[in-house]
Amino acid sequence: MTAILDDPIPRATKHATVGLGPLDFELPPDLEAGEPPEARGLARDAVRLLVSRRSTDRVTHARFRDLDRFLAPGDLLVLNTSGTLNAALHATRADGAPLELHLSTRLPADLWSVEVRRPGAGGTQPFRHATGGETLRLPAGGAATLHTPYRPDERAAPGVGTRLWIATLDLPESLDDYLNRHGSPIRYGYVKESWPLAYYQTVYATEAGSAEMPSAGRAFTPELLTRLVARGVGVAPLLLHTGVASLEDHEPPYEEPYRVPLATARLVNATRAGGGRVVAVGTTVVRALETVTDAAGTAHPGAGWTGLVITPERGLRAVDALLTGLHEPRASHLAMLEALAGRDHLRTVYDAALRERYLWHEFGDLHLLLP
Secondary structure, eight states: OOOOOOOSSOOOGOOOOOOOOOOOOOOGGGGGGSSOOOTTOOOOSSSEEEEEEETTTTEEEEGGGGGGGGGTOEEEEEEEEEEEEOOOEEEEEETOOOEEEEEEEEEETTTTEEEEOOOTTTTTTEEEOOOOOHHHHHHHOOEEEEEEEETTTTOOTTTTTSEEEEEEOOOOOOHHHHHHOOOOOOOOOOSOOHHHHHGGGOOOOOOOOSOOOOOGGGGHHHHHHHHHHHHTEEEEEEEEEOOOOOOOOOOOOOEEEEEHHHHHHHHHHHHHTOOOOOESSHHHHHHHHHHHOOOSOOOOOEEEOOOOOOOTTTSSSSSSSEEOOOOTTTOHHHHHHHHHOOHHHHHHHHHHHHHHHOOTTTTTTTEEEEO
């Protein structure tokens, strides 16, 4: 059994908004899902599902296709319908050095936040030696000009450069056509092969815009959604386009655009008033819903940008339960899970996931956290 430890990182190195550090633990490399479940001979909905209940501090092991066993009539699933972009592009510096450009978030005025990474053995790594004003060459005559650090007020550690830049793109065709022709899904070192974009899409995606897949909903199939609706479980959409992850530094998420429709806000309020549970499918749904929910627990329609980071100190106002993947050691999203479940229950869950050899990351297994 692999023990989970409290975060040993010196407090001075933590982001100021996170408060208590998330859990730290050792993740064995062979528990990092390196390929889609379909490549492992599994259907989308045949990945494993760890169901935990804080009230009993117990866990149940199931398959995702059994999800309807754990939800009740009157519960509400809230889905993020953002689709994934082919957001990774080959890039070249003026001196010919090869790089990889990851598009993160489309900003106003035709600007982008982007991450520059260096290709190499074992996957790409952040490239922190780019300079403001530098233009990177992209395929088919495209170009990306780096203007200024995305957050110039944040001081990097000595000798460490910028991770995210504000940039403009100069492309020979429309963005969608260009990315479909020359881009690929963002992948990290644990995914050894390149997989088509279809493997990075949920079955209910409606609007492309995420740099990385909102992966908590990947295992849903039309058949499972139909069974859930027939059981009396509601389904409501919202949109949050997620930017690139900070896999190495575990920074909290940056500002991301969201849209919560009036109908969804009304369904959330009606579900809670009727005694049902609001089940967020993914941390992106939690961020969007909690952004538009007031201190009294009433959700409102809204659209804009959210930089909200959920911590145990802040707590949750709209979400009762969460369907999510298994998060990396020290990931900032673990603070969100702690806000919902408490530190002790979260430790129990991750001990069980490690002991039973669940798989991590976007192609891995899932965790349903119930109240």
